[in-house]
Amino acid sequence: MLAATDLDNLTSDRDRIIAQWRQGLRLGQRTLADWHSGPLAVSAVPGAGKSHSMAVAAAITIAREKLHQRRQLIIVTLTRSAAANIKDKIKNCLQELGLPPIGYSVNTIHSLALSIASKHPELSKLDLTDRTLVMPSANHKLIEDTVQSWLSQNPHSYRCLLEGEGFDGEETERLRRQSVLRTEVLPSLAFTAVREAKSSGLSPADLWEVAKLYPVGVAPRNEDRYDILSIGAGLYQAYQELLDSQGYLDYDEMIAGALRVMQDPTARRLWQQQVFAVFEDEAQDSSPLQEKLLRHLAELPDRHPSEPDVRYEHRLNLIRVGDPNQAINSTFTPADPKYFREFCHECSQIGDLGSPRLEKMEQAGRSTQIIMDAANFVLDWGNKFLQPPTLSPERVTHDTAETESVFWLQTIRPVSPGDAQPNPTAQDGGVEFHTPSDVYESVRSIEQRLTTLFKANPTANAAILVRENRQAKFIFDRLADWKRLHPEIKLFEAGEGDRTSKIPGELLVLFQFITRPHSSDYLKATLKVLLERKLIDAQDLDALAVFPERFLYPSILEIPQSPTVRRAREICCELLRSRLTLPHYQLISYLADRLNYQSSELATADKLADRIAMQTYGRGSIYSTIEVLQEIVTTEGFENIDDGSESRYTASGQVTIITMHKAKGLDWDYVFIPFLSDKIPGQLWTPQGAKFLGDFTLAEVARAKIRAHLHHQSLPTPRDAWELANYLKQGEDLRLLYVAITRAKKLLWLASEQQAPFLWNRFNWQQGDRLQDSKPSPLFSALCKKFPQLVRQ
Numbered sequence: 164m165l166a167a168t169d170l171d172n173l174t175s176d177r178d179r180i181i182a183q184w185r186q187g188l189r190l191g192q193r194t195l196a197d198w199h200s201g202p203l204a205v206s207a208v209p210g211a212g213k214s215h216s217m218a219v220a221a222a223i224t225i226a227r228e229k230l231h232q233r234r235q236l237i238i239v240t241l242t243r244s245a246a247a248n249i250k251d252k253i254k255n256c257l258q259e260l261g262l263p264p265i266g267y268s269v270n271t272i273h274s275l276a277l278s279i280a281s282k283h284p285e286l287s288k289l290d291l292t293d294r295t296l297v298m299p300s301a302n303h304k305l306i307e308d309t310v311q312s313w314l315s316q317n318p319h320s321y322r323c324l325l326e327g328e329g330f331d332g333e334e335t336e337r338l339r340r341q342s343v344l345r346t347e348v349l350p351s352l353a354f355t356a357v358r359e360a361k362s363s364g365l366s367p368a369d370l371w372e373v374a375k376l377y378p379v380g381v382a383p384r385n386e387d388r389y390d391i392l393s394i395g396a397g398l399y400q401a402y403q404e405l406l407d408s409q410g411y412l413d414y415d416e417m418i419a420g421a422l423r424v425m426q427d428p429t430a431r432r433l434w435q436q437q438v439f440a441v442f443e444d445e446a447q448d449s450s451p452l453q454e455k456l457l458r459h460l461a462e463l464p465d466r467h468p469s470e471p472d473v474r475y476e477h478r479l480n481l482i483r484v485g486d487p488n489q490a491i492n493s494t495f496t497p498a499d500p501k502y503f504r505e506f507c508h509e510c511s512q513i514g515d516l517g518s519p520r521l522e523k524m525e526q527a528g529r530s531t532q533i534i535m536d537a538a539n540f541v542l543d544w545g546n547k548f549l550q551p552p553t554l555s556p557e558r559v560t561h562d563t564a565e566t567e568s569v570f571w572l573q574t575i576r577p578v579s580p581g582d583a584q585p586n587p588t589a590q591d592g593g594v595e596f597h598t599p600s601d602v603y604e605s606v607r608s609i610e611q612r613l614t615t616l617f618k619a620n621p622t623a624n625a626a627i628l629v630r631e632n633r634q635a636k637f638i639f640d641r642l643a644d645w646k647r648l649h650p651e652i653k654l655f656e657a658g659e660g661d662r663t664s665k666i667p668g669e670l671l672v673l674f675q676f677i678t679r680p681h682s683s684d685y686l687k688a689t690l691k692v693l694l695e696r697k698l699i700d701a702q703d704l705d706a707l708a709v710f711p712e713r714f715l716y717p718s719i720l721e722i723p724q725s726p727t728v729r730r731a732r733e734i735c736c737e738l739l740r741s742r743l744t745l746p747h748y749q750l751i752s753y754l755a756d757r758l759n760y761q762s763s764e765l766a767t768a769d770k771l772a773d774r775i776a777m778q779t780y781g782r783g784s785i786y787s788t789i790e791v792l793q794e795i796v797t798t799e800g801f802e803n804i805d806d807g808s809e810s811r812y813t814a815s816g817q818v819t820i821i822t823m824h825k826a827k828g829l830d831w832d833y834v835f836i837p838f839l840s841d842k843i844p845g846q847l848w849t850p851q852g853a854k855f856l857g858d859f860t861l862a863e864v865a866r867a868k869i870r871a872h873l874h875h876q877s878l879p880t881p882r883d884a885w886e887l888a889n890y891l892k893q894g895e896d897l898r899l900l901y902v903a904i905t906r907a908k909k910l911l912w913l914a915s916e917q918q919a920p921f922l923w924n925r926f927n928w929q930q931g932d933r934l935q936d937s938k939p940s941p942l943f944s945a946l947c948k949k950f951p952q953l954v955r956q
Contacts, residue, residue: 176261177226177260177261180259180260181223181226181260184196184219184223184256185197187583188219189211189212189216189578189579189582190526191205191207191211191523191524191525191526192211192212192213192215192216192219192524194522195216195217195220195482196220196223198220198224199227200440200480201513201520202479202481202482202483202509202510202513202520203482203483203510203520203521203522204482204483204503204506204507204509204510204511204521204522205482205484205485205521205522205523205524206485206486206487206521206523206571206573207484207485207486207524208486208488208523208524208525208527208573208574208575209486209489209527209529209538209902209905209906210529210530210575210905211524211525211527212524212528212584213444213484213524214245214248214249214252214444215252216524217238217249217442217444217482218249218253218256220442220482221236221253221256221442222253222256222260222262224236224439225253225262225266225267226257226260226262228439229266230265230266230267230439231265232265232266233437234436234437234438235267235268235438235439236267236268236439236440236441236442237267237270237438237440237441237442237460238250238253238267238268238269238270238441238443238444239269239271239275239441239442239444240269240270240271240443240444240445241272241444241448245444245445245828246274247269249269249444250269253267253269272418272449272453272456273414273417273418275456276417276420276421276456277291277417277421279424279425279434280417280421280423280424282424283424283427283430286423286427286430287423288423289412289416289417289420291412293410294410294411295410295412295797296411296412296413297411297412297413297797298413298414299354299413301350301353301354302350302668302688303354303796303797304796305402305405305406305409305411305797306354306402307350308405309353309357309398309401310345310349310353310398311345312401313349313353313394313397313398313401314345314349316397316401320389320390320393324344324348324389324856325337325344327340327855327857328855328857329855330855335709338709338710339709339852340855342684342705342708343705343853343855346684346687347850347852347853348856348861348862349394349398351860351861351862352391352394352398352861352862352865353395353398353399353402354862355395355862355863355865355866356392356398356862356865356866356869357402358496359497359865359866359869360395360396360869361413361415361416361419361452362415362418362450362451362453362496362497363450363497363869364419364451364452364455365869367399367400367403370392370396370399370869371393371400373868373869373872373878374390374392374393374396387880387881389856389861391861391865391868391881392865392868394861394865395865411797418452419452421456422455422456422459425456425459432464434459434460435460435462435463438461439480440461440480440481441457441461441480441481441482442482442484443457443481443482443483443485444484445485446484446503447486447487447489447490447498447500447503448490448492448496448498449483449498449502450496450497450498450502451873454502454506457483458479461479461480461481462480463478463479483506486571487500487503487507487570487571488500488542488570488571488573488898488901489827489898489901489902490503490898491823491824491827491899492824493891493895499870500571501567504571507521507571523573525574525575526576526577526579526582527576527577527578528577528578528582528584528585529584529586529830530575530587530905530907530908531587531588531589531590531593531908531909532577532586532593533589533592533593533594533950533953534589534594534904534905534907534911535575535577537594537904537911537946537950538575538901538904538905539575540946540949541570541897541900541904541942542570542572542573542574542901543572544942544945545569545570546570546572548897548941548945549844549890549893551567551568551890552883552887552890569893569894569898570897570901575905587832588909589909589910590616590832590833590909590910592953593911594910594950594953595910595911595912595913595953596913596914596943596950596953596954597912597913597914597915598914598915598916598917599914599916599917600917601917601918601934602637602838602916602918602919602920603641603928604916605837605914605916606637606638606641606642606837608914609627609642609835609837609912610642610645612833612835613625613645613652613818613833614649617649617652617816620832621651621816622815622816623815623816623832623833624813624814624818624819624832624833625817625818625831625832625833625834625835626812626818626820626821626829626831626833626834626835627818627819627820627821627835627836627837628821628822628823628826628835628836628903629822629823629837630822630823630838630899631822632658632822633923633924635656635657635658635820635821637923637926638820638837639654639656640928640929642654642818651816652817652818653814653816653817653818654817654820655811655812655814655818655819655820657812657819657820657821658820658821658822666755666760666767666771667771667792667795669695669696669758670751670755670768670771670792671789671792671793671796672688672689672691673689673692673754673758674750674754674785674792675688675789676688676689676735676739677738677739677741677742677750677785678742678785678786678789680711680735681712683708683709683711684708686708686711686714686715686735687704687705687707687708689735689738690707690708690731690735691704692758693735693758696758696759697927698758698759699727699730699731699734700730700925701924702728702731703852705852707728707731714728715736715739717732737757738754738757741753741754741757742785747783747784747788748772748776748783750788751768751771751772751775752768752772755768771795774791775788775792778791779791812826812829813829819831823836823899823902823903824899826902827902829906830906830907830908831906831908832907832908832910833907833908833909833910833912834906834907834912835912835914836900836903836904836911836912836913836914837913837914838914838919839900839939839940839942839943840916840919840937840938840939840940841937841938842940843900843942844892844893844894844896844897844900844941844942845892845893845896846889846893847863847885847892858885859881859882859884860885863885863888864881864885866888867879867884867888868884870891871887900940900942913943915937915940916937917936917937918934918935918936918937919934919937920935921935
């Protein structure tokens with residue numbers, strides 16, 4: 164037992180440490196440390212140190228409130244790696260205070276939902292013992308089955324889509340349209356409608372109701388001849404029925420199950436009594452369903468009659484930290500920066516709790532001043548360049564402009580003198596703008612700059628940020644000779660791991676084709692894999708897949724195939740012969756080699772082959788191999804060979820080639836951003852093969868309609884919905900560039916080439932594909948005009 168004086172000394176030491184922590188925090192960060200109760204929104208600029216300040220605030224809260232296993236602080240973040248990082252920081256802080264690592268729990272939103280749902284199966288209506296977790300993509304087997312189910316139940320709607328525009332009844336065109344609808348249009352629509360509606364708390368029945376809403380005065384059949392949302396609702400219903408009947412569970416279903424638990428008063432009070440408060444990181448990436456769950460957990464338990472009555476918002480112990488300007492995932496997820504902005508606005512209206520409810524954490528020590536100036540310019544310019552299409556000037560108020568605009572206006576400011584993380588000194592001016600003659604010269608310029616930089620500072624790190632993996636692979640290949648001349652500099656391409664994660668799906672496609680070559684769907688899927696791997700040239704795959712027999716074994720009566728088509732046929736025929744000449748257990752190795760897999764990809768394929776051999780021991784056949792591959796792809800149960808550590812991207816003495824999306828949360832001394840053409844921000848486009856439906860895509864129209872409903876706006880017509888979707892896409896492109904720019908510490912190198920590939924996914928430099936004239940991104944031009952002294956000739 165500790166004596167009273169020992170306890171006093173211990174408390175005094177903790178108070179001294181906490182006071183030192185608080186003194187070391189910046190002004191914006193101190194609001195987190197000083198928080199006691201109520202809602203708080205923190206909008207933090209890039210490099211503001213929000214993870215550090217959140218860990219300190221968590222440790223102070225745990226110590227002050229004497230939290231324990233039955234009364235915890237819940238911290239929620241986006242990814243497992245981020246959760247592990249902040250958990251270690253809180254543990255270290257508690258250790259410094261002399262406290263055990265208890266009283267808190269760090270989770271991803273899905274692990275938290277799983278914990279709640281699994282403890283109340285009768286309320287969540289989820290029996291997790293016989294459910295398989297899936298994360299479907301647009302080409303997932305579950306989505307494919309969803310489309311087939313909808314087709315069988317809705318022949319009239321399907322016929323309306325098939326006729327589209329300008330259909331003359333010609334059989335080949337009908338088959339081509341069927342292929343496009345079944346393999347591209349409807350899977351994409353199903354995936355988008357399910358994802359957007361389910362993550363927002365809409366059931367299939369709810370979406371059916373939304374589908375009945377139309378703008379006032381608009382004749383629905385004239386404006387939306389396909390009734391797109393009704394098709395989306397039907398696909399959603401078919402998806403949900405398959406999910407239940409096949410024993411699958413998706414991530415949104417886990418959150419919905421947890422919310423069903425929280426709707427029960429007894430269970431809700433039980434959980435709320437165990438939770439003191441909820442801290443959420445990366446709040447700009449939350450969906451409405453996720454926010455609703457966190458609000459339930461953060462509410463104080465139901466008021467006892469003896470307790471004083473207080474306003475609802477005062478009973479919400481919830482801190483949400485994020486940056487709406489770094490919301491770059493709405494293309495892949497239902498996240499929308501508007502939701503976090505609305506929470507910020509809600510908190511700003513609460514002014515009677517004696518402390519700020521909205522804090523803008525604007526000081527950042529990551530970058531040098533000129534890089535911050537460039538980033539701040541992007542915010543102001545972006546809001547002027549891109550205006551929301553649904554807001555006429557007379558409807559724009561301060562509040563709507565804040566929530567609807569591309570960027571949330573918050574300026575990145577340097578830290579104060581004496582800060583523990585001072586802003587670095589600029590390297591050679593800090594920012595450079597280049598206009599190389601073409602993409603080849605651009606890479607040569609990067610080579611020369613890297614050589615000079617690493618010669619001066621061998622322990623530095625650098626990154627080359629690109630929009631897509633094709634660009635990363637091009638740069639990596641072009642830097643091969645430079646790497647051999649500079650073995651002391653490590654060169655790492657982050658996209659290599661992404662490619663290896665696709666291996667089970669690619670091999671499954673090829674196995675399905677060699678067992679059923681007469682299937683148009685399997686043939687088209689195989690051709691898409693070959694196109695992705697640059698083994699064949701871009702062409703109309705639907706036209707080839709309409710009649711598999713004519714394509715694979717043309718008779719002398721057929722029109723002679725072009726060299727491009729003939730090359731595709733030869734590879735497909737090679738694949739078919741492999742089944743006849745090789746035993747089934749050697750097919751994975753052969754197919755991996757035929758797809759030109761690189762060393763890490765071959766290692767991953769070998770690992771996959773070993774797993775299949777173990778699972779099919781005693782019953783080996785090509786069909787059992789397909790069965791195991793199908794299970795792996797469906798359940799996301801296979802991991803590529805990868806160490807999973809984020810530090811591998813930022814190692815000293817290394818150049819990392821990485822996409823802008825994957826670069827979020829990371830930073831480097833030197834950042835290079837080439838290929839800034841006028842396609843950034845880019846326009847949405849309709850694939851040529853799907854233009855018989857109109858100059859829009861059904862998936863994007865459905866997404867814009869659902870989001871308009873969620874934002875309490877009138878449902879737009881397809882044409883207006885397409886315009887809105889285009890605005891959302893361009894806005895995300897600009898935020899992506901903002902994220903890329905703010906990764907740089909000492910030097911930012913930007914380039915817009917005068918000649919570049921028209922489409923990177925069809926460009927093969929090794930075969931001498933020609934370049935085309937390219938115009939600079941409007942943002943690049945604006946930056947050059949703003950900072951003319953930084954333009955390099």
